[in-house]
Amino acid sequence: MLTTTNKLAMPPLITTSAGQERRVGVEIELSGLSISETADLVQETLFGADAAEVLHPGRYEIALRGDPAGDWEIELDFAYLKALGRRERNEDDLGAAVEGFAEDLLRLIAERIVPVEVISPPLPLSRLAEFNLIIERLRAAGASGTAGDPTYAFGMQLNPEMPATDVDSIRQYLQAFLCIEDWLRERAAVDLTRRLTFFADPFPKGYVRTAVAPSYSPNRAQLIDDYLAANPTRNRALDMLPLFAHLDEARVRERVQDERIKSRPTLHYRLPNSEVDRPGWDLSGPWQDWLVVERLAADPARLERLCATYSDYLNNPLGRLTGDWRQECQQWLSKNALL
Incomplete structure (x- = not known):
């Protein structure tokens, strides 16, 4: 088996609740x-x-x-x-x-x-x-990757195993992603081809408003039902359907009839670009961005503060018209030593 001295930064939680080293699948x-x-x-x-x-x-x-x-x-x-x-x-x-x-x-x-x-x-x-x-x-x-030809709508996926599958852990990962999705999209610099082919629609803001509210504390059934009601599709940058099918397959299959959903205890994070042909490009950049989600999910107090800040932004129509959450998010993450 090959070895490498090229190290990637690790998330705060490196083992599962069973004490096993967490795993990550990669697709390119x-x-x-x-x-x-x-x-x-x-x-x-x-x-x-x-x-x-x-x-x-x-x-x-x-x-x-x-x-x-x-x-x-x-x-x-x-x-x-x-x-x-x-x-x-x-x-x-x-x-x-x-x-x-x-x-x-x-x-x-x-x-x-x-x-x-x-x-x-x-x-x-x-x-x-x-x-x-x-x-x-x-x-x-x-x-060649996404930029190799105007017809190439290629991407990459990361499938990080959950450290635990209790409802609070899942909610925290989901909330962390929802709070910084706009920032992640800007970081990913979605290629024109991917925009034209409708790469992974953003989560509906109505659902985001519900899910990041400081008072949101559902049980597992409600968490899954809320998600399915607003997102009965694989077409999200963070596709929760494989994880939810692992936890309650009948509930998911009743709402979403899609044979491509694979039941597994992982998150499915879709990245819009495969830049395999760009010198120096590898997992390091996308993985470093994903680690922001990991750090937030592992720190409930900081996550709660970010959810409250984002909720205030979403519930302020004037602020949404005049502000830019991507910039505000960048400043918040920097101030809170998450980058």
């Missing part, structure tokens, strides 16, 4: 390399030439087995084409041959605009910096 989208080229690069970076078992679930998916954290997945991020790729092809049958031709044509089109995605297993926090080595190797091999 790119173009410029084929699935097999990307898989070979990931395998060589992580395992050396022959250490991983290479699996082919379909023609557009490769899994690398051998990491104690779990399988690494490299795939074309197109669900329909992946489903076709899991079917056996029989070129001797005329109908199957026609279907195969249609699949090949679809693949040629998809490879122009659909990204290859590298999906890590849930990595222990102490191993998270290893992903930076993969980004470095992808860049050196010619991978």
Whole structure:
């Protein structure tokens, strides 16, 4: 297993309530390399030439087995084409041959605009910096990110495991994110392509007003119901549906029928840009911004003060017209030593 001296800062809470090291999954989208080229690069970076078992679930998916954290997945991020790729092809049958031709044509089109995605297993926090080595190797091999072409709407996702899944812990993470979402969006500098393709809608301000109110202290069922009533969609920068499905799958599935929701005890943080081709870019910047959420969630007293400040801003129509919460948030975070 590879090692790296490139360290990332750690959040205040590094273990779960069960005493295990917290884990983070990473997903990154790119173009410029084929699935097999990307898989070979990931395998060589992580395992050396022959250490991983290479699996082919379909023609557009490769899994690398051998990491104690779990399988690494490299795939074309197109669900329909992946489903076709899991079917056996029989070129001797005329109908199957026609279907195969249609699949090949679809693949040629998809490879122009659909990204290859590298999906890590849930990595222990102490191993998270290893992903930076993969980004470095992808860049050196010619991978392109969001800015590589006007049609590329590529992104990256972080899936931090919750330190605990009691209702107060979840509420605190959600409130911390809601308070600084505007600031995070400005920090992310959303690429024009992502804006045109409607990257993750902001949380509705009516819901935000309810959820950050100092008096908001729901039980778990109310927390989930309030979220689902205002956000029955995966289309949020902080998608809570995987976590809520882990806690109460029936409640979530009753409201949101989406097969892409994967039940797991993690937050799903979507970042708008994959800048894999930009020299020097890696997880460090996005992760440092995410740590502001972690620090707030781990400090209920400071979080309560920020919620009160943001609530006052949201409930003051004149202030919202003349003020800029992103700037006020930046000043507040700096003053409270959170940056």
